Amino acid sequence: MVDPRWQSRGVGTRDGEPGAAGSAEQAGLDLRLLGPVHALRGGSELVLGSARRTAVLCVLALHPGQQVSRDELVSAVWGEDPPSSATGNIYTYVSTLRQMLEPTRDRWTAGRLFSSGGGTYQLHLPPECVDVLRFESLRLTARRQRSAGDVDAEVDTVAQALRLWRGEALAGVPGPFAEGQRLRLTELRLATAERYVALLTGCGRHEEAARVLDDLVAAYPHRGDLRARLAAVPPVPGASVPPGDGGRPRGDGAADGGREIRTGGGPPAGPRVDATPLFGRDAALRRLRRGVADAVGGRGGSILVEGPAGIGRTALLTAALGSVPDGCRIGWAVGDEGARDVPLGVLRDCVGAALTSATTRVPVAAADPAGDDRPATAAGSGGDDTDRVGSDDAARMVDLVRRATAGGPLVLTVDDLHWADPTTLRAWATLSGQAAGLPLLLVGTVRSGAGPVAGWSVAEVVTLGPLDPSSAGALVRALAPRPPGPQELARLLDQAGGHPDYLRQLARHGSDPFPPAGLVAAVGAHLSPYPEELRRVLRAVAFLSAYEVRSPGTLPEGCTMAELAAATDHGVEDLGRIVAPARAAGVLASGDRLRLRHRVVVRVLHESTPAAFRVALSRQYAKRLAVVGAAPERVAALLLAGEVPFDDRTAGWLAGQVEQIAEASPQIAVAALAQAHAQHALAPDRRLTLTAWLARLLLRAGQHAAAEAGWVAARTADPELAGEMRWTAAHSHERRGDFETAAEIAHTALRERRIGPQWIDELRALLGRIRPSLPGNPTEPQLSRSGLVGGTRDAP
Incomplete structure (x- = not known):
């Protein structure tokens, strides 16, 4: 199973950490994790050894420059049930990996690749030495190129990122960490491939796009959601997966590790895909569809769909906006943590998708709100000049959208709007205030607790809560x-x-x-x-x-x-x-x-x-x-x-608190006492005391206590406790209707005379109650199974 810590933990390097600049030995090291795991130095492959040793290397490689504790490594490799030898194995694995990766290091000198201390280990590698980190870096570069409108450069960069893959990520590597990374990286690969298909199709390279689709199907033949993931990809001649075949994107909160901004018209077919029908959202569906109809009629608006992670915000938008009337253009983009670093990146993608989703009078080149060659302003860098430039860019984008509405109704949708950059939020807020007079519908989704976002005061907020039973x-x-x-x-x-x-x-x-x-x-x-x-x-x-x-x-x-x-x-x-x-x-x-x-x-x-x-x-x-x-x-x-x-x-x-626990919660007291009774290593007197309490509480709760009471009675030298436990066992059988066994226990206790006077009286009273129910004539009872005669014969 996948430990949540490994599912959500990020990767990267820290500036200023030892080895961050790399060394001659590091520069020759190449760790390939996007497929079967291989480690190469200077082109020669290193022997990694066992699968679990490889798993340790993968954990450290994907947390370069970060301290990873032994406990975290044990959890990452073995999960919730590690063997008793796990900690010792970690020592061995790390020692062997250190010798393999740094063969020239003297035993008593500090290593350049490995450092340890305080029960933690660090692997110091430049990002270019690990293919996963190169892949993620190329994705970020492609996003920046997209924001700059450099399509040719983005095509080359995305192609480079996809060429790093050689099969299933971390193939054959065991443990929760590897499982979580496989899920995360697979979704990023699919999202990147879909972006590549969209770029190739936009450039008229249909045959290449078809080959990419075929490769996806071949790589993931058992992925039932793949057809749905590709549902929004424009038609590609020769593709083995018909674009319209499949389900619909699923709601947010799926088990994915990455999110992709999509530039094709309509809902994203990225990581969050499911063919599940939508239940319990009829009112919200009607409201969104009415918003589209109003925008088509020239009376736009702004709607924010708010709800916690996984509640189905994306699924709702997909169902409501999956099809719009002819002539209505729709743009869809998704925000994520990286979106805050690209000024107007989310909104530029959304508007660009809308303007290329149907015939439009607005040139595609106009999607650049700056309208010149100056570099985009870094969002959030501070200062009055930054605020002014950001406001100017936001105003240009607002003007572009207003002009675009002259060509027909427009629906702009940003999923996870709370991640958008400040310039996007400025433009969105302005458009929200102006949408009522335009054929423009703005739809954003926000996570509960993210706080008010752009246009909140003028938008209609649709809150998604739990489904009704x-x-x-x-x-x-x-x-x-x-x-x-x-x-x-x-x-x-x-x-x-x-x-x-x-x-x-x-x-x-x-x-x-x-x-x-x-x-x-x-x-x-x-x-x-x-x-x-x-x-x-x-x-x-x-x-x-x-x-x-x-x-x-x-x-x-x-x-x-x-x-x-x-x-x-x-x-x-x-x-x-x-x-x-x-x-x-x-x-x-x-x-x-x-x-x-x-x-x-x-x-x-x-x-x-x-x-x-x-x-x-x-x-x-x-x-x-x-x-x-x-x-x-x-x-x-x-x-x-x-x-x-x-x-x-x-x-x-527990012995000192048992009465108080039993008063507050008998069920917890019984469970704790039963667990203590099962601990054979406890001191005998302590175990005896706790088991006696267990018998009392079981009897008090109406449960069968004969076994526990008999266990205590057979071991105690205290006449009072022995008598209480004999009576408890006999009374338990009496309540179950097993009168013969109850009588046997009582007769044995009376005959042995090892019990206190109070319990002699209690056992005699018990015999008097059950005598009419025993076999034979109550005045001349026959012998029981033990050969004892019920009644006066046993009286002292």
Whole structure:
């Protein structure tokens, strides 16, 4: 499965790190990960050895100049269930890799490629030494060339990027990190190839475009969504995939690692593709379609579709705007983190797509709002001059769009508008204020919590919330391999909380071991925009909530701010600042308690954490909560959810708190005592005491306690405890209607005379109650299976 940390973590180098400038030895090193992994020095291939050693190299190579801890390497290579030898293996792998990559390094001198310290490792490589980093750098260069309008240069750059691929990325490399990177890089490859097809088609190079399409189909023959991904590509003679064949792009929040700005008319066929029908969005669909109709009639407007990650913003736009009336031009672009560095890049792509999507009176060359050869201004560089130039560029773009509407109605759509650069946002805000008098519809999507964006005050905001139970159930039934039963459907709906992306993953993989890789990747993608500090806090919230999510009704869901502060060692005020973005985005539910809105996210964050790390974190959090005097039932729940082994110290704490825990949450008390009873390494007296409490609480809860009570009675030398446990065992059988066994236990205890007086009386009373139900004449009872006669014969 894919650990969310590896799904969302970025790659790159840091300026000023050792080796950033490269060395003679580094310059000759070439790491090829876009296919079967190979390492070459000076053209000669190095022997990497085992698959897991290769996996370690891949993790370090894709985090050049960054410290990667041993625990992170263990998690990346083995996942949630590493062997006990994993840490030692990491030492061995790193030592062997260091010798292989730096054969001339003396054992006692610092290396140029590798550095280590404090339990972390770093690989210092220039980006040009790793093909993945070269690929990503070429994509960024192509985007800048597109912004500058240099089509020929962009075609060459995109072609260079695609030529780096030699097959499936990190082919054969094991572990969650490699799995997450394969997902991410595959989506980037497909998006880049689609851009290449669009460029070739625009240049009239149809045969080349057809070959690219054929190569995609050959490379991914089992990708059922590939036809849908190519649905918006213009017709290409000879292509093996008809452009109109397939489904529709899926909603945002899919398990992809990259996003691509598309320049073809209509919705993007990029990473987010699914043939899933749209459920529960009828009102929003009608509003968007009415907006298109109004724009065609000359009365435009601005609509912002707002909602959390994965809620289906993109899917809604695709369904609403997938087809528009003849003569209405549509442009579609997608913002991402890189878009903020390219002034007017998103809006230029959107407008350019619209102006080339149909016959237009506006020349394509006019898509450059600057209208001259001066370089684009760097967005956000500061200063009055920058603001003025940015405003001038925004005004030129506004003028271009206004002139373009003279040629017919225009629909401009920007997905994830909150990532757009400041100049784009200026122009969008101005156009939003003017759209009502033009045949112009502006449609943007924004993630909840991103804050007000361009034109918010004049736009109509359509907020997408969770699906209602009926629509959520319809979605699950449409996707599940077999129809779920009522109980299974109710469980899935409860876990997903109406979230479409989580419903899709659960429906498709409900029978797989939890959590399925696609669900882990989706959660990782949804949380990836947030800082690492916030993601760590959200994981702590998940750990503090895991037991009650798994066993509803045991405790109030979530945790208090004080509990979270104790667990994470943050101040309460500091925590308020950290979690504010998650509250605003709806990741955390509203209310006094801190609670992740979707239970499935709690389970993914908790259960996708490697087992050894999960135990260590749970023990650490539990200790901190106990020190500050948190409710003992919450401490016990943490230990249980983390499957923390009960040692003598933990068992001693439990023995001192068991009555309070049982009063607050009998279910947690029983579960904790059962776990302690199963720990054979506990001190015998401690184990005996806790097992006696387990028998009492089982009896109190109406459950069968005979086995636990009999276990204690057979081992204790205390007459009072022995009598209580004998009575507990006999009474458990009595309540089940097994009167003969109850009588045998009672007769044996009375005959042995090793019990206290109180329990003698209790057992006699029990025999009196069950005597009419025993076989034979109640006044002359026959022998039982043990050969003992019920009644007065055993009286002292």
